[in-house]
Amino acid sequence: AVELLTTDDCDTAVALAAELDRDNNERRSQCARMEREACEMASREVDFLSDRAVVLWRDDWNSGILGIVAGKLTERYWRPVVLLAREAERYHGSARSIPGVHLYHVLEECAHLFERFGGHAQAAGMAIAGDRLEEFRKRLNALLRQVPSEVFTPVAYYDRALRTGEADERLLSDLD
Numbered sequence: 001a002v003e004l005l006t007t008d009d010c011d012t013a014v015a016l017a018a019e020l021d022r023d024n025n026e027r028r029s030q031c032a033r034m035e036r037e038a039c040e041m042a043s044r045e046v047d048f049l050s051d052r053a054v055v056l057w058r059d060d061w062n063s064g065i066l067g068i069v070a071g072k073l074t075e076r077y078w079r080p081v082v083l084l085a086r087e088a089e090r091y092h093g094s095a096r097s098i099p100g101v102h103l104y105h106v107l108e109e110c111a112h113l114f115e116r117f118g119g120h121a122q123a124a125g126m127a128i129a130g131d132r133l134e135e136f137r138k139r140l141n142a143l144l145r146q147v148p149s150e151v152f153t154p155v156a157y158y159d160r161a162l163r164t165g166e167a168d169e170r171l172l173s174d175l176d
Contacts, residue, residue, distance in 0.1 A: 052144030
């Protein structure tokens with residue numbers, strides 16, 4: 001990307017832009033596949049009546065895109081989501097949260113299960129041994145059951161309310 005932005009040669013710029021475009025399309029394809037797989041797993045493994053978090057793992061997921069997919073699933077299910085992929089002897093994960101659940105504080109209560117972790121209120125990362133994954137899932141859900149249930153009701157935020165008549169053809173064209 002830096003070379004693309006700094007080259008003076010048009011042919012080099014075109015070739016680099018095409019390479020970046022191919023890489024981006026591959027990432028999108030991997031994200032779509034991983035999201036589809038995670039949704040299928042969630043439908044089998046998550047009890048949405050009692051579980052307050054979605055915690056899923058697979059050996060063959062790309063750890064570089066876990067956060068992107070976790071963010072999409074957080075919006076879809078309106079629950080904190082932790083996705084983990086195997087790397088050597090441990091699982092590396094990425095987590096995303098919802099308003100009202102300070103992810104880092106909750107994960108601090110699970111710190112004894114991690115090899116390492118870090119993050120902030122809305123996002124975190126961790127490394128955990130495979131034999132601790134199920135214990136982590138149970139512990140996280142138990143902790144989140146202490147959070148008021150209304151936090152798990154989806155909320156939509158809007159920049160501005162429109163009055164009748166303000167949503168005209170010009171506005172729709174501008175938005176498009």
